[in-house]
Amino acid sequence: xxxxxxxxxIALVLTTLIVIFASVYLLLPDRHITIVVxxxxxxxxxxxxxxxxxxxxSKRLFLKLVNFKNAGSxxxxxxxxxxxxDTMVTILKELITGSKNSIKFTVPEGSNIKEIAxxxxxxxxxxxxxxxxxxxxxNLEGYLMPETYFVVPGMSEEQIIDMMYNEFNKxxxxxxxxxxxxxxxxxxxxxxxxxxxxxxxxxxxxxxxISAVFYNRLRKNIRLQSCATVLYAMGINKEKLTxxxxxxxxxxxxxxxxxxxxxxxxxPGIASIKATLYPARVKSLFFVSxxxxxxxxxxxxxxxxxxxxxxxxxx
Numbered sequence: 001x002x003x004x005x006x007x008x009x010i011a012l013v014l015t016t017l018i019v020i021f022a023s024v025y026l027l028l029p030d031r032h033i034t035i036v037v038x039x040x041x042x043x044x045x046x047x048x049x050x051x052x053x054x055x056x057x058s059k060r061l062f063l064k065l066v067n068f069k070n071a072g073s074x075x076x077x078x079x080x081x082x083x084x085x086d087t088m089v090t091i092l093k094e095l096i097t098g099s100k101n102s103i104k105f106t107v108p109e110g111s112n113i114k115e116i117a118x119x120x121x122x123x124x125x126x127x128x129x130x131x132x133x134x135x136x137x138x139n140l141e142g143y144l145m146p147e148t149y150f151v152v153p154g155m156s157e158e159q160i161i162d163m164m165y166n167e168f169n170k171x172x173x174x175x176x177x178x179x180x181x182x183x184x185x186x187x188x189x190x191x192x193x194x195x196x197x198x199x200x201x202x203x204x205x206x207x208x209x210i211s212a213v214f215y216n217r218l219r220k221n222i223r224l225q226s227c228a229t230v231l232y233a234m235g236i237n238k239e240k241l242t243x244x245x246x247x248x249x250x251x252x253x254x255x256x257x258x259x260x261x262x263x264x265x266x267x268p269g270i271a272s273i274k275a276t277l278y279p280a281r282v283k284s285l286f287f288v289s290x291x292x293x294x295x296x297x298x299x300x301x302x303x304x305x306x307x308x309x310x311x312x313x314x315x
Contacts, residue, residue, distance in 0.1 A: 031084040036163065037095070039077045039148050046075065046095065055082050055091060062088050071096050078102035079152045102150040107164070109146040109269030110198045112232065116144055116267070120160060124151055131157040142191045142264025143168045171270055179277045188263075190276050195264035196254075198272040199228035202293035207275035209297060212282045222285065224254035232265035290314070 033053045037046060043066045047059040056062045065088055066072060078099030082091055105123040107116050117131040134157055135144065144161065145168040151160060172187070180190050193214060201207040214224055227241050233250035246255040251262050268276075284297040286304035288311055296311065298304035 032081050033084065034079060034081045034152065036079050036150060037075065037077050038150070038167065041075065041077065043072060043075055050091065055084060055086065056088050062092070065089070065092055069096075077148075078150045081152070099150070101152050103153065104148060104150055106148045107144070107146045107267070109272065110266045111146060112266045113141050113144065124153060124155070126157050126160070131161065134158055135161050139263070140165055142195050142267055144267050145171055146267050146269050172273075176273065176277060183277070189260055190273065191268065192260045192264050194268035194272040194276040195266045196224070196226050196228055197275055198266055198268040200226060201272070201275070204271060206295055207272055208278060208280040209282055209284065210287060210295070211275045211279035213284050213287055213297065215279050216283065216285050218259065220285070221258060223256075223258050224260075226254045229254040229261050229265055
């Protein structure tokens with residue numbers, strides 16, 4: 001009898017506490033929090049966001065609910081706005097149903113700030129010139145990570161820039177930074193060189209070789225002579241430069257100036273950054289495009305001239 005009374009009292013206390021908590025909770029001012037779920041995100045990382053924004057009480061309970069609902073692989077990328085009064089069940093349901101207010105845009109590897117502004121403006125209403133001005137003032141050429149993004153209408157130019165820059169910082173791992181130190185390169189120089197490799201390499205397997213060519217030339221104090229840097233300086237796109245165009249006056253012109261240009265020429269993808277960190281072990285100093293996306297590599301000027309003749313014959 002005593003045991004039953006104790007159990008009843010405990011149940012009564014718990015019920016009372018739940019009622020009090022619910023009453024207080026309902027009286028709290030409502031807040032709406034927007035979170036971005038990028039492509040490839042996991043429920044574990046989303047649980048962290050939800051907890052940090054006080055949208056859930058426990059990450060552990062939320063992940064248990066995910067497992068119970070067998071929803072581990074059903075997370076949909078997008079932009080979500082939740083109320084601080086939404087239940088975990090409500091939040092999970094929306095995350096697996098998909099956001100209804102998201103707008104998607106994709107920035108390809110090798111895009112510069114002006115091109116990125118153009119891409120975004122085709123998908124969401126922004127002031128292109130303002131976007132370019134803010135990104136340029138913050139010296140973010142090369143640091144707006146190429147990726148597929150989800151945004152909501154009304155996001156400001158600065159918010160979108162912050163989102164892309166934050167994605168860059170997420171993708172640059174501690175291992176990458178450690179590797180940069182091992183090869184005596186700082187992050188800025190890695191991004192600069194990666195941006196040139198991104199524009200010069202067409203085939204994925206050639207990235208580490210092109211990387212090695214540039215490193216070999218830097219060590220020997222030979223100018224990089226990258227057409228991509230001249231095109232960036234001129235603000236144009238074309239397949240081949242004339243001899244006169246290689247004399248275009250700009251600190252970015254690596255035909256005129258030794259070493260790396262003062263900044264990146266585009267936003268490189270992770271593959272080009274990795275190629276910069278891990279160049280191939282070759283002695284090549286030259287490469288010439290075959291016109292089909294592939295290149296011929298040479299260790300000496302004599303071999304390079306021979307390759308150029310071969311390419312000219314096949315055109």
